[in-house]
Each structure stands twice: as C-alpha cells, then as structure tokens.
Amino acid sequence: MTDKPATTTAPAAAPKGLQNVIVGQSKLSLVNGTEGKLIYAGYKIEDLAEYANFEEVIYLLWNLKLPNKSEWEGLRKALFDNMALSAETIALLKSFPPKATPMSVLRTAVSALALYDPKADVNTVEENKRKALLLTAKTPTIVAAWERIRNGKEPIAPRADYGLAANFLYMLKGTEPKQQEIAVMDAYLVLLSEHGMNASTFSARVTTSTLSDMYSAITTAIGTLKGAAHGGANEEAMNMFFEIGSADNVEKWFNDNVKNGDRRVMGMGHRVYKALDPRAAVLNRKAKEMSDATGNLKWYDLASKLDKTARADEEFIKKNLYANVDYYSAIALYTIGIPIDQFTPLFAIARIPGWSAHVLEQWENNRLIRPDVDYVGPMDLQWVPIEKR
Numbered sequence: 001m002t003d004k005p006a007t008t009t010a011p012a013a014a015p016k017g018l019q020n021v022i023v024g025q026s027k028l029s030l031v032n033g034t035e036g037k038l039i040y041a042g043y044k045i046e047d048l049a050e051y052a053n054f055e056e057v058i059y060l061l062w063n064l065k066l067p068n069k070s071e072w073e074g075l076r077k078a079l080f081d082n083m084a085l086s087a088e089t090i091a092l093l094k095s096f097p098p099k100a101t102p103m104s105v106l107r108t109a110v111s112a113l114a115l116y117d118p119k120a121d122v123n124t125v126e127e128n129k130r131k132a133l134l135l136t137a138k139t140p141t142i143v144a145a146w147e148r149i150r151n152g153k154e155p156i157a158p159r160a161d162y163g164l165a166a167n168f169l170y171m172l173k174g175t176e177p178k179q180q181e182i183a184v185m186d187a188y189l190v191l192l193s194e195h196g197m198n199a200s201t202f203s204a205r206v207t208t209s210t211l212s213d214m215y216s217a218i219t220t221a222i223g224t225l226k227g228a229a230h231g232g233a234n235e236e237a238m239n240m241f242f243e244i245g246s247a248d249n250v251e252k253w254f255n256d257n258v259k260n261g262d263r264r265v266m267g268m269g270h271r272v273y274k275a276l277d278p279r280a281a282v283l284n285r286k287a288k289e290m291s292d293a294t295g296n297l298k299w300y301d302l303a304s305k306l307d308k309t310a311r312a313d314e315e316f317i318k319k320n321l322y323a324n325v326d327y328y329s330a331i332a333l334y335t336i337g338i339p340i341d342q343f344t345p346l347f348a349i350a351r352i353p354g355w356s357a358h359v360l361e362q363w364e365n366n367r368l369i370r371p372d373v374d375y376v377g378p379m380d381l382q383w384v385p386i387e388k389r
C-alpha cells in the first residue's frame with residue numbers, strides 16, 4: 001500500500017490507509033460520508049437511536065429484520081441466560097494486576113472465554129450465532145466485574161428484569177440506574193453497534209477469512225478498537241476536556257495546541273464522514289440532556305465551545321473536520337458516571353453485535369483476505385558472514 005503510481009507490469013497500488021477502497025459487499029449498514037447519513041439494514045440511525053432499544057438492534061443486525069414482541073422477548077431472555085460469568089472467568093479477572101487497563105483486561109478475558117467452550121472451533125452458522133449471543137451477553141458483565149474487582153469489590157450478578165443497558169449500569173455501579181441513564185445508555189449502544197468497514201470490523205473479517213473462529217475474530221477486533229485513532233478517541237477526548245479545564249480556556253488551548261502545535265482535537269475528524277457524523281448530532285443532544293439533568297453543564301459547555309471554535313477555523317472548514325461519534329459520547333458517558341478508561345470497553349460492548357454480524361456475513365461467502373505489498377527495499381545484496389559484518 002503505497003502512493004506510488006501503478007506500473008504496466010504490477011497491479012495498481014491501493015491508496016494509503018485503503019481510503020475509499022471497496023473490499024466487499026454487506027447488507028448490514030450504509031455509511032454515507034458526504035451527506036452524513038448512517039443506515040442499519042435499511043433503517044435510519046436517527047430513528048433507531050430514538051425508538052429502538054439495544055436488543056432490537058442486535059436482532060436487526062443478526063437477522064436483517066426488526067423483531068416482533070415474542071422474538072424480542074426471546075432474545076432478551078437468551079442474552080440474560082448467558083450474562084453471568086463462570087467461576088473460572090471471575091477467578092481469571094481476580095488474578096489480573098489491579099492497574100491493568102480495562103481494554104487489555106477485556107481483550108484477554110474475551111479470548112479466554114474460548115478455553116471453556118468445547119465448540120469454540122466449530123464454525124457452523126448455528127454455533128457462530130450461539131457464540132455471538134454469548135459474547136454479546138458476557139462482555140458487559142466482564143467490563144462491570146473488572147471495574148468492581150479492581151476497586152476491591154465483589155462482582156454483581158445481572159438481574160432478569162433488566163435489559164442489557166440497565167444491567168450494565170447496575171452491575172458496574174451496584175445501584176439501580178435511573179430511567180434517563182438507561183435511555184441514554186441504550187441510545188449509545190444502538191448508535192455504536194455497527195459502522196460499515198471500519199478498522200476493527202475489517203480486522204474481524206480478515207481473521208474470519210483465514211477460517212479462524214468467532215472468539216479469535218472478536219479478540220482481534222477488540223485489539224484494533226483500542227487505538228486512539230479508532231475507539232480509544234473517546235477517552236482521549238475526555239482527557240483533553242479535563243486538560244482544557246474550563247470553557248474560558250478553550251480559545252487559548254486551541255490556538256496554542258492545534259493552530260500552533262501538532263495536536264489534533266480528539267473526537268474530531270473521520271476517514272469517511274466529510275459532513276457531520278449523524279451519531280455525533282444525536283449524542284450532542286443526549287449529552288446536553290444528561291448534563292441538564294445533573295445540573296452540571298461545565299463539560300458540555302466546554303465541549304460545545306471547542307466544537308464551535310474548531311468549526312470556525314479555516315483549516316477545519318477546508319478539511320471538512322467535524323465532531324465524530326467519540327466527541328459528545330465522552331460527555332454523555334462521563335455524566336452517567338462511567339469511569340473514563342471504561343469508555344472504550346463500552347464501545348466494544350456496543351460493537352460486538354456488529355462485529356459478529358460481519359463474521360457471520362464473511363462466512364456466507366468467504367475468500368481469504370490477503371492483499372499484496374509493493375517491495376521497496378534493496379535487491380541483490382551480497383551475503384556477509386556474521387564475524388565480518
């Protein structure tokens with residue numbers, strides 16, 4: 001992958017970062033970066049964020065249709081039945097160093113789930129759907145359990161009367177979540193659950209294309225999501241807001257660090273969206289509503305001012321840089337009381353249904369994904385024995 005022009009003998013090189021390269025077909029989502037539109041299996045993201053809960057969207061991604069009442073209840077029950085962690089998984093989490101970062105913990109714990117699944121390597125549609133359900137159900141419990149274990153507390157078991165969003169908050173904090181918190185959590189999970197051929201989804205599909213198993217594909221995807229250019233940006237955005245400190249300091253910070261420095265505004269810019277990310281628009285509203293409800297608008301006001309400052313900047317206008325999904329979600333999650341280093345694990349919780357749907361889709365029409373590289377190193381070097389080098 002270089003920017004070198006194609007020669008007559010070699011196939012054309014893909015653009016750096018595979019920008020705009022179509023690598024396959026999918027029925028899962030359409031990301032229209034020019035108009036700022038996102039559609040899951042035919043449904044507008046704005047409608048899903050407003051009206052659907054996470055379980056309805058999980059069903060949609062796995063079945064390409066919305067569930068009726070009994071299908072929804074069946075999925076909700078099946079998820080609950082798979083949510084609790086085994087004694088082995090809890091013991092594993094307790095063996096980790098308390099300072100281990102939550103994304104590394106999640107990556108390791110998800111990988112370890114395969115060790116206790118006798119059919120981990122059976123790649124039939126039926127077994128892959130079972131593993132998708134298991135991973136979607138257990139991941140929130142792993143993330144919540146780690147939060148408690150690293151703080152010297154015992155993990156909390158899930159409650160049958162709660163859906164996935166409410167159960168995550170309950171198991172994380174140990175208190176009954178408020179209705180508004182559950183609604184914002186559901187909207188967040190819905191908005192983040194699928195997004196075309198993003199880097200982590202591509203990783204999951206590459207792993208699957210080698211005929212490897214669902215656990216390996218999801219573990220790969222978690223590792224890819226962790227980076228600051230991808231899912232890690234939500235944590236970086238919140239830390240940036242803390243560094244700025246107050247809305248009064250926004251312009252000075254922007255001028256010193258972004259205009260006159262090498263830094264980027266974390267949570268802004270996107271490979272595909274050259275218009276406002278539609279998820280950011282919804283999360284902006286949710287972050288404001290949550291901040292209003294808690295009576296603390298400090299971080300929302302700061303983020304909003306930085307957004308306006310950046311959008312008024314000629315470079316940001318010229319390069320079409322807008323807030324992305326991670327920008328306002330950082331404020332929404334912080335206001336609900338999610339610890340900052342748990343933002344990216346929460347992103348992973350949301351994306352497991354999308355990743356697993358892509359794994360299932362890859363299996364439907366698989367071919368090994370194996371691109372090529374343009375060798376630009378030296379040729380015909382003479383071998384020199386080690387003692388003479």
Ligand SMILES: CC(C)(COP(=O)(O)OP(=O)(O)OC[C@H]1O[C@@H](n2cnc3c(N)ncnc32)[C@H](O)[C@@H]1OP(=O)(O)O)[C@@H](O)C(=O)NCCC(=O)NCCS
Binds near residue numbers: 228268
């Ligand atoms: C998301 C991101 C990695 C996309 O990268 P990309 O498509 O490869 O785009 P590039 O890194 O080539 O950036 C294109 C130009 O915009 C600038 N740019 C991109 N994002 C920027 C940001 N957040 N702040 C300031 N400038 C930014 C780059 O400096 C570059 O300018 P140049 O052409 O003068 O060198 C990038 O926008 C970014 O780093 N954003 C911050 C991290 C983030 O929020 N990630 C979450 C994505 S959902």
